[in-house]
Amino acid sequence: MADLLQFIVAGLKSGAVYALVALGFTLVYGATGAINFAQGEFFMLGGMIGVALAQAGAPLGFAVIGSVLITAVIGGVFELLAVRPIASGDPLRIIMVTIGGSVVIRQLALHVFGPDERPLAPFTAGPSLRVLGAAIERQTVWVWGITAVAVIALAFMYRRTLFGKAMRATSIRRDAARLVGIDAGRMVTVSFALAAALGALGGLVVAPLTQTAFYVGASMGVKGFSAAILGGLGNPVAAVGGGLILGLLESMTAGYINPLYKDAVALIVLLGVLFLRPQGLLGGLGREKV
Amino acid sequence: MKKAQLIIPFVAAGVVAAGPLLIDDRFLLKVLTFVGMNVLVIVGLSLLFGYAGQVSLGHAAFVGLGAYTCAIFTVRLELPWIVGFATAGLVAALGGLILALPSLRLKGHYLAMATLGFGELMTLAFVEAEPLTGGVDGFSGIPFPVIGSFEFREPAALYWLVWGVVGVALLVAWNMTMLRPGRAMRALHGSELGAVASGVDTVGVKVRVFVMSAALAGLSGALYAGVVGFVSPSIFTVGASVTFLAMAVIGGTGSLAGPVVAAVALTLLQYSDAVVPGLSRDVARVVQSYREDLYGLAIVLVVILAPQGVAGLLRRLGGGGRS
Numbered sequence: 175m176a177d178l179l180q181f182i183v184a185g186l187k188s189g190a191v192y193a194l195v196a197l198g199f200t201l202v203y204g205a206t207g208a209i210n211f212a213q214g215e216f217f218m219l220g221g222m223i224g225v226a227l228a229q230a231g232a233p234l235g236f237a238v239i240g241s242v243l244i245t246a247v248i249g250g251v252f253e254l255l256a257v258r259p260i261a262s263g264d265p266l267r268i269i270m271v272t273i274g275g276s277v278v279i280r281q282l283a284l285h286v287f288g289p290d291e292r293p294l295a296p297f298t299a300g301p302s303l304r305v306l307g308a309a310i311e312r313q314t315v316w317v318w319g320i321t322a323v324a325v326i327a328l329a330f331m332y333r334r335t336l337f338g339k340a341m342r343a344t345s346i347r348r349d350a351a352r353l354v355g356i357d358a359g360r361m362v363t364v365s366f367a368l369a370a371a372l373g374a375l376g377g378l379v380v381a382p383l384t385q386t387a388f389y390v391g392a393s394m395g396v397k398g399f400s401a402a403i404l405g406g407l408g409n410p411v412a413a414v415g416g417g418l419i420l421g422l423l424e425s426m427t428a429g430y431i432n433p434l435y436k437d438a439v440a441l442i443v444l445l446g447v448l449f450l451r452p453q454g455l456l457g458g459l460g461r462e463k464v
Numbered sequence: 465m466k467k468a469q470l471i472i473p474f475v476a477a478g479v480v481a482a483g484p485l486l487i488d489d490r491f492l493l494k495v496l497t498f499v500g501m502n503v504l505v506i507v508g509l510s511l512l513f514g515y516a517g518q519v520s521l522g523h524a525a526f527v528g529l530g531a532y533t534c535a536i537f538t539v540r541l542e543l544p545w546i547v548g549f550a551t552a553g554l555v556a557a558l559g560g561l562i563l564a565l566p567s568l569r570l571k572g573h574y575l576a577m578a579t580l581g582f583g584e585l586m587t588l589a590f591v592e593a594e595p596l597t598g599g600v601d602g603f604s605g606i607p608f609p610v611i612g613s614f615e616f617r618e619p620a621a622l623y624w625l626v627w628g629v630v631g632v633a634l635l636v637a638w639n640m641t642m643l644r645p646g647r648a649m650r651a652l653h654g655s656e657l658g659a660v661a662s663g664v665d666t667v668g669v670k671v672r673v674f675v676m677s678a679a680l681a682g683l684s685g686a687l688y689a690g691v692v693g694f695v696s697p698s699i700f701t702v703g704a705s706v707t708f709l710a711m712a713v714i715g716g717t718g719s720l721a722g723p724v725v726a727a728v729a730l731t732l733l734q735y736s737d738a739v740v741p742g743l744s745r746d747v748a749r750v751v752q753s754y755r756e757d758l759y760g761l762a763i764v765l766v767v768i769l770a771p772q773g774v775a776g777l778l779r780r781l782g783g784g785g786r787s
Contacts, residue, residue, distance in 0.1 A: 209573040211580075259768045269519060269573050270713060270767045277706055277760025285757075392702055396581040403574075434592055441581040448566040448574055 176307035181429040182422065187314045187383070189421020190321040194376035195398025196405070196413035197328065198369030203408050204345030205365035206261070208268035212252065212276035213373055214395025215283075219245045220374025221386030222283055225292045234295060242374045249370020252279075253363045261362060276391065283388040294381035317379045324375055325414055328368075332410070341365065345408075373398075393437070400440040403447050406454025416454065480627055484620035493619040495735040497691055500626035502711065502731045503724055504684040507633045508677030509712040510723035514775070515641060516673045517717075518572050522563070522579030523681045523708045525586035526556040528700025530682030531689040532590065532597050535606045540596070545610045549686045556682020557675045564674035568667055575674075583702045590697035602696025609690040622691050629687065633680055637720055640676075703756060710759035714766050716773025726774050730759070 195217055202210040223244050227237035256275050260267045297316045302309040332338040343351040344361040352358050376394075377386060401420045405412025420443060428436040447454060487493055505523055512518050530552035537548030563582050567575040590597050597603055609616040609625060616625050648659065648669045659666050689695050711730050715723025732739045734755060737748035766773050 209577060211576070256764055256768070266517060266519065266572055267767050267771065269576055271764050273519070273521065273576070273706070273709065274713075274760045274763030274767065277756055278764065281754075281757040281760060392580065393584055396577065396584060399577050400581070437588055438585055441578075441585045444578060444581050445563070445566055448570060448578065452570050452574075 177429065179306055179308035181425045183308050183310050183314065184429075185422035185425030186418060187317050187421065188380075188424060189401075189418035190317050191376045191380050191417070192397050192401040192420050193414040193417025194321055194324060194372045195394055196402035196417045197325070197410055198372045199399055199402040200408055200410050200413045201365045201369045201372070203402075205341070205362045206257070206265070206268055208265040209272070209399065210366070210369065211269060211272040211395065212279060212391075213369060213398060214391035214393070215276045215279040216245055216249055216370040216373030216391075217377040217394045217398070218283060218386065218388060218391035219248060219279065219370075220377030221294065221381040221390070222287050222292070222377075222388065223374070224378045224381060225294050225386060226287060228294060229292075234297060237294075238297075238378050241378055242371050245374035246367040246371040248279075249373075250363050250367035252370075253366035257362070257366070258359065261359065276395070280388055280391055287388060289388065291385045291387040292381075293385045294378070296382040297379075311383065313379070313382045317383075320375060320379050324372060325410075328372075328410065396444070397440045400444040400447075403452075403454055404443055409454070412454055419455070477631065480631075481624075483627070484623050490619045492738055493623055494691075495732070495738045497619070497623045497626050498735070499728050499731045500623070500630045501684045501687055501691075502708070503727045504626070504630050504633055504687070505681045505708050506711050506715065506723045506727040507630070507637050507720065508680035509708055510715055510720055511637055511640065511673050512677040513709070513712040514715070514717035514719060514723060516670050518568070518670060518674065519576040519709065520579040520674070520677070521576055521702060521705050521709060522581075522583035522586070523677070524700045524702070524704035525579075525583040526559060526678045526681035527685035527688065527704070528586055528590055528695070528697070529559055530556045530685030531695045531700070532603065532685075533682070534686035534689045535603045535695060536596055538607055539603075539605060545607070545690065549609070549683065549690075552686035553679045553683045556685070557679035559682075560675045560678025561671070563678075564671045568670045568674065579705075580702060583705050587697055587701055590700065597697070600697060602694055602698075603689075604694045606689045606693045606695070608693070609687070616690070626687050626691070629683060633683075634720065634724075641720065706756070706763075707759055710763050713763050714773050716766075716775030716777075717771070719775030719778065721778055722773055722775025725778070733758075 195213060198213045198216065199209065202208070202213070220241050224237050224241035227240050228234060232240065252275055256271045257268055260271060296311075296313045298312050300312055302311050303315070304310075330338075332342060340351065340356045341361050341364070343354070344356055344358050348358050351361075376398075377390075380386075397420065398417075401417040402413050403416070404420055405414070405416025420440060423443065424436050424439045427439050483496060484493060487496070505527060509520065509523055512520060533552040533555045534545075534548040537543045537551055538545055559582075563578055564575070567578040591600055593599075609622075614621075616622050648665075685695075685700075707730070711727040712723050714730070715726035733751065736751050737743055737745065770776060772779070
């Protein structure tokens with residue numbers, strides 16, 4: 175029983191991070207109809223920039239917020255420089271550009287921050303909490319709290335603000351949105367910036383638990399994408415659900431079958447969903463009628 | 465088709481075949497053998513990318529699958545090299561089929577992501593399947609290729625073996641692009657809807673192309689295992705897959721010549737110290753450490769500025785030609 179609870183805690187911890195990365199995929203997919211292969215690199219940048227700021231002497235809170243903002247700006251600039259010039263083209267070209275861009279971002283991180291794995295200090299120090307015999311690290315509570323706040327803030331922005339409504343309008347029908355005076359190009363830039371910020375947040379909150387390094391982006395990209403299509407690509411609620419389910423599946427596999435297979439779970443989920451239910455588990459639920 | 469366009473391939477083939485007669489630098493010969501292995505991968509990848517419009521980020525994993533298969537068949541099972549070589553192609557093809565079937569029914573980005581995941585998974589598998597693959601330490605003591613009683617151990621023999629396979633692959637691929645499957649692929653790339661409307665079995669074509677490109681990558685891996693005698697998981701990474709993709713993208717679409725030229729050029733860049741006499745070691749080291757940056761940047765720039773890549777350049781040089 176305590177074992178099971180412990181696995182659930184671990185699963186929901188990584189699941190929350192996958193959810194943040196998956197939300198980033200969803201945002202960009204909604205705005206462009208393409209997959210941003212650099213999404214995992216924003217996760218990496220969040221952690222690496224946060225560590226660099228903290229090591230330069232910035233207080234932890236400042237390092238976290240600073241890193242999210244810097245990564246968001248990098249995301250927006252990336253869109254302007256690389257994606258904007260081909261925005262109206264074939265999604266295949268957007269995919270290619272983001273693949274090339276992800277390599278450039280990763281290599282730049284290698285040259286700037288070096289090849290070593292680096293830790294970030296836990297957000298609050300202290301012993302683990304004990305709940306029904308399971309140990310919960312304090313940082314795990316931060317992971318859940320920050321993910322919850324980010325998801326709620328995003329949902330609020332989408333539903334309640336004019337800006338969020340404009341973004342939704344763009345993702346449903348770009349030309350119609352343009353007709354009512356929405357600057358669709360700007361919406362795409364903002365989607366990339368927001369997606370980068372979400373990814374960075376994910377990278378920051380787990381950095382104290384797992385360390386971080388320049389090469390962690392690609393595998394996180396695959397996991398975040400698996401989470402996104404497990405839920406149903408293009409649906410933010412489903413992205414969060416998919417992230418949590420994937421986290422739980424991984425942790426149960428590691429706990430009850432074999433830790434070696436943990437990293438294979440995301441790929442099996444990915445191929446399984448593609449085979450059996452391409453619209454995702456929750457596909458269709460959050461779809462809006464125009 | 466103009467006569468010049470028919471003559472060029474024959475001249476090129478003659479020059480390539482004569483390589484070992486003109487070069488007596490063993491290291492350079494070895495580098496050119498590596499060039500051949502990459503060209504073999506790119507022939508398949510350019511069919512996939514440039515003709516069928518599909519992206520693969522996992523081709524290094526197919527190369528690895530082929531290399532390990534050949535190593536296991538020849539060393540652990542002590543079977544003849546030719547059996548290991550053929551099986552390497554088959555196993556990689558099977559891997560490609562398993563990957564292609566689900567993802568190709570959907571849009572291309574699913575395949576790209578699935579191949580990226582496959583690449584990561586295979587790197588993991590090469591490490592973890594230690595009894596078969598030797599784990600992180602790699603698989604050593606792989607014998608030279610042998611056909612009948614002839615052992616390919618001299619650099620020149622290995623060179624001819626690799627480039628011979630490349631020649632056959634190019635012929636098959638060229639026939640594919642010229643005949644019915646090629647027209648189907650080109651129709652597919654132009655407009656998928658239009659291709660479906662004219663009765664092209666688009667999924668079938670894409671799956672066949674993907675399987676063939678995986679098989680060629682597997683054969684290239686088998687050759688690598690035989691030429692080098694050692695394989696390890698650090699060679700067949702996603703980074704290597706990006707390198708292959710960069711070659712295909714820079715090579716351009718709708719052409720075999722463009723990607724082949726790009727593959728030769730980019731592979732030689734990697735071994736710049738062997739090719740350019742008197743190049744200082746420092747320059748070579750800088751090129752080496754910024755290699756991946758260059759590939760990434762090149763993909764971005766080519767896609768934005770020159771989507772036709774080297775192929776477009778060759779077409780313009782050839783005075784228009786086919787579009």
